[in-house]
Amino acid sequence: MQRIRIRYAKRGPLRFTSHRDFARAFERALRRAGVPIAFSQGFTPHPKISYASAAPTGVASEAEYLEIGLQATVDPGQLRAALDAALSPGLDVLDAVEAAGGSLADRIEASHWRIELPQVESDVLRAAVKAFEAAPEVLVERLTKQGRRTFDARAAVARIDVVEAAEPSTAAADAPSDERPSGVPAAPCAILDLVVRQVTPSVRPDDVLAGLRVVADLEPPVPPRATRLAQGTLTPQGEIVDPLEADRPEAPIGER
């Protein structure tokens, strides 16, 4: 069975798809594109799809990953193009490589986020970030399936910076103009650049924003817009390595 690993994006308005919504759309796209997907055995066979990640509903992403199992061998490049065409614009298939072994999930250690905070001044955000960084622990609350939980949002944050708004985000630059998150261009918009380690319970952009509220009373007047720019292994230098790198044929043997 050929296994193919896929990187996809959730952009613009379609960032409001939940993980389940995406999963249904993806299964239909497999059929529309004529992908020879493999099925599990059993009375109700399921297509072989395993998701390595799921961005929260409402959060855009440039870097979600999944793996599929196929009954017949296909060219990953053609598969990428066919699947991309079969999905709604805004759910975009960016990359596909044949799996070279190992576990995709194991290669996801951290996420790089960009959070736009419209109508927030950069200086205000900077001060909040400073307070956040200075705190040894920032306790936030979230409603989980197990009920209300309190956990530390600080320790998982490997890096937190305020970037200048003039610098165009990867997300916005990659997306076609009509899918770009529409903002309020005239008003200020502070931007948070964030690297968060994968921990349990997971610390999500919302939790970091909740942390900024805790340490500095930062209350964005309108809902912030978060985008996952990358996820993968975290180097000692703080860089994130695309988890598909190790699967590429040209990758050095040692990394496969």
Add this chain to the structure above:
Amino acid sequence: MSVATGAAGMRAAESVWPQLEQLLPQVSKPIQYVGGELGAVVKDWDAATVRWALMYPDAYEVGLPNQGVQILYEVLNEFPDVLAERTYAVWPDLEKLMRAHGVPQFTLEAHRPVGAFDVFGVSFATELGYTNLLTAIDLAGIPLIAAERTDADPVVVAGGHAAFNPEPIADFIDAAVLGDGEEAVLEITEIVRQWKLEGCPGGRDELLLRLARTESVYVPRFYDVDYLPDGRIQRVVPNRADVPFRVHKRTTMDLDAWPYPKKPIVPLAETVHERYAVEIFRGCTRGCRFCQAGMITRPVRERSITTVGQMVRDGLEYSGFHEVGLLSLSSADHSEIGDICSGLAQQYEGTNVSLSLPSTRVDAFNIELAQELSRNGRRTGLTFAPEGGSERIRKVINKMVSEEDLIRTVVTAYTNGWRQVKLYFMCGLPTETDDDVLQIARMAHEVIKAGRAATGSKDIRCTVSIGGFVPKPHTPFQWASMERPEVIDNRLKLLKQAINSDKSLGRAIGFRYHDGEPSLIEGLLSRGDRRVGAVIRRVWEQGGRFDGWSEHFSYQRWVEAAAEVLPQFGVDLDWFTTRERDELEVLPWDHLDSGLDKDWLWQDWQDALSEYEQDDCRWTPCFDCGVCPSMDTQIQIGPTGKKLLPLTPVNPGLRAPARA
């Protein structure tokens, strides 16, 4: 005023997305408000002459799969100068935010304000969507009362089965279309197009007059209703010249010429039906006396086996759905249903496509079909609908099923491997007594006993599902009195006790039912006249929304509103619901022509009371219901003798579908 923008175009059509986007993180399931589905069509606003906003007045998850809206959407958008977008009812969480932030009712395609469109078409499958209509009109910034609208407001048009008596919403709509929509929307489009190209002469009034003159679009404002001192209607007459006395329903003949939906809208959000649905025929002449759909959609018009096969193939390829629904009012009655089922089952054998036939016919043939369709291993559920518990009541409703038939059929299902079947009945039928309903328990016991004996297994079940009867306009039961909710609820309680009176049998029988209260309100709305409009408005003002949802429906709110506004007219809730009408009473929908001869309906009502059955005109001579001659239509059925050929896989391998 330029021709390109027209009257309604005076309102800005800019996208509300920037404002809406800020609200979506705060509501549940935001994806339902985003659009962007496969099959959705976004067109250039300025390039269109006639612009339709189409609504199904319920939540997206219920509204999106609606066939009517999908068909009209596609038919309209095939014209280069016509633009159609969709809108659905927003949940109260978003409604509140929209009001707080001044965001109007919007369409999903380009998030344009509904108020900027020329025509706002709303499809009613049930009267319980009326309060949601008011929410949408109000959120759109359109005056609630049609008479207060100006040339800048869209023309609000109601369609769907409930439009066969639109009198309760007559104050809120500008027009109603009776019958099949495919050709009607195009005729309306042409009238709007001409009127706009001429520079909108005479404004809104002239446009409505032109629509009324077609004799198939009902414009309530051109008719006056006079009442008798006792509250009954004296007459309904046009209040101006050149408006027809009666408005006739539309019938689309030759379904093969209208193979829609070709490009079904594939939702991103989860919806109640995720399947490619193809209507295999329209109309039904089984003659079940409670069934409004069967009465108002006559005659039977079949889609041919070859068209059905082609639609399924194209629809699946386009959509990526893996379920197919073969829809109609009684799908096993298609003249070539056996060949359709075996042909499709063969074509999709070994794939993951599952086929379903939502047929409730009580006979062994139905099981044969279900068996054909489950070749892929997936067993679809089996539902049989005897509708009435006793032989007597089944004669009253003209559901010709004997108890032996039912037991034999269900036992056949059990012996063929089905572990569970569903039996559907109604409660509150005309002339019904407690005993008629208690017979349901006896029947269910017999079914389980016979099933256990035939299979030698205790592992068989049946579910008894009870719906409340609501008398509907244009049916023989339009004169009938409704039973009070307390009586219904008591009967259901007795039935439950009777089912469980034998513990061993009762354990194998599931029991599902609806309370009597919502049915009574549905009855008020379905047989109401213009005076009921004030009740709807009052309920809506008091917060009434999503009345089809038990968690949102409030009986109390309807009862209080009725008590508040109806006495001024000398009538009340009971007058509309539990009162039996006599032969000579002018009914609120008498001026709306479904083709059925009122004398025939009355005769059929009398036959019901004397427990006399009526055959199906497809297999026995015409019984003069009146539809074919008055509508100039005829039965269109096969067999064509054609078969579905095995599918040869067209270029196996990857394909990159065009992004629609």
